[in-house]
Amino acid sequence: MSFIYRAGIGRLARMLLVAAAALSVSGCYFIQAATGQMELTTKRQPIAKLLSDERTPEKLRSRLEYVSAARTFASQELGLPDNESYRSYADLGRPYVVWNVFATEEFSVEPRRWCFPIAGCVVYRGYFDENNAQAYARRLRLKGMDTAVGGVAAYSTLGHFKDPVLNTMLGWSDVQLAATLFHELAHQVVYVPGDSEFNEAFATVVEEAGLQRWLASRGRLEDLNAWNDQRQRNAQFVGLLLQTRERLSALYRSDVSEEEKRDRKQYEFGVLKLQYSELKEKWNGYRGYDAWFSRTLNNAHLVSAATYYGCVPGLRELLRSVGGDLPAFYAAARELAKQTREARAAAVCEERSQSMTADGRSAASE
Structure with missing residues (x-):
């Protein structure tokens, strides 16, 4: 390990620890964040070096070759950043890199937000250790x-920082792995601190467009068809969640007693599970969301749907309006990023989720 590499770790630790001392939130949280980021940094290995090393296991080599090809495509064909992100690999020895905590009030569908350096205010709080996440929850x-x-x-x-590809990602299908690379790189193109809904929807639309082009370029038409089928199922699933969120929002704004709100809240989540059972009958036995519905649901479980998908239809429409030209789409999104959050919401988010129909489509859907 070179001196420069060690110095990089030291700078990272100092940055995060200074942030911990400067902010009014718990320093312990930022210390665990610094420790987790340092772990990623120390375990990072250049993918090019692993591919040239004959000792690299063949299964790992195959996955890294695929990652490397998708990463090159991202920069050359999708106009995504050509930097050191996702050109290295780290094995953390665990199934997830972080665990996110989402929270709402008992009678609200609006997520609690936490504010951090760099990222701004976001709708989750991440922990590198699951026990810490569960304890905070x-x-x-x-x-x-x-x-x-x-x-x-x-x-x-x-x-x-030079984010690595992680062992937590390599168990995915080729489709999901490439989609994630495109999604995460898209965050480097446009990111508005404090507007998780816009940021995640933008990255999701880039992910969708990039994956379609990536699979077509490799002649993987069967994978492309399967991905389109899954995307439609996901739109239907998310449509159910957004409809439930709208009904709960109306309930929480009503003048009924807290006791009645609590009863009707549980009723609405029961309706959601029934709607999912009915939806599955149209999916020829597909059961991919069963685990999600196997737990006791609450408002916080709806946060991701609203965050990742609420603005997607409007941004898809924006991409179509520029003829699918990704650089032009990036430029248009940067202009939106300069506006107020309220103006962005009015342009591409508001009333979009409310227009979702029972099958997850909207006027702006493909």
Whole structure:
């Protein structure tokens, strides 16, 4: 390990620890973030070096060759950043890199937001250790909040550090692996601190467009058809969640008693599970979302749907309006990023989710 490499780790630690001391939130949280990021940095190995090393296991070599090809395509064909992100590999020895905590009030579908250096205010709080995430979620529940904890296999620092490809990602299908690379790199093109909904929807639209082009370029038409089928199922699933979110929002704004709100809240989640059972009958036995519905649901479980997909139809429409030209789409998104959050929402987000129909489509859907 070179001196420069060690110095890089030291700078990273100092940056995060100074941030911890400067902010009014718990320094312990930022210390665990610094420790987790340092772990990624110390375990990072250049993919090119691993591919040239005859000792690299063949299974790992095959996956890294695929990653390398998709990474090159991202820069050369999709106009995504040509930098050191995802050109190295790190094996963390665990199934997820971080665990995110989502939270809402008992009678609200609006997520709690946490504010951090670089990322701004986001709708989750991430931990590199699952036990810490679960402990924090328990503390929030004791305060009467709804919480959800979810493992995350991919990780991004928005280009501020040389993010590696992780072992947590390599078990995915080729399609999901390439899609994630495109999604995470898209965050480096446009990112608005404090607007998770816009950021995630933008990256999702780039992911979709990039994956379609990537699979077509490799002649993988069967994979492309299967991906389109899965995308339609996902749109239908998300449509159910957004409809439930709208009904709960109306309930929480109503004048009924808290006791009645609590009863009707549980009723709405029961309706959601029934709607999913009916939807599965149209999917020829596909059961990919069963695990998601196997738990006791609450408001916090709806946060990801609203965050990742609420603005997607409007941004898809924006991409179509520039003829599918990704650089032109990036430029248009940068202009939106200069506006206020309210103006962006009015342009590409507001009323889009409300227009979703029972099958997950909207007027702007493909």
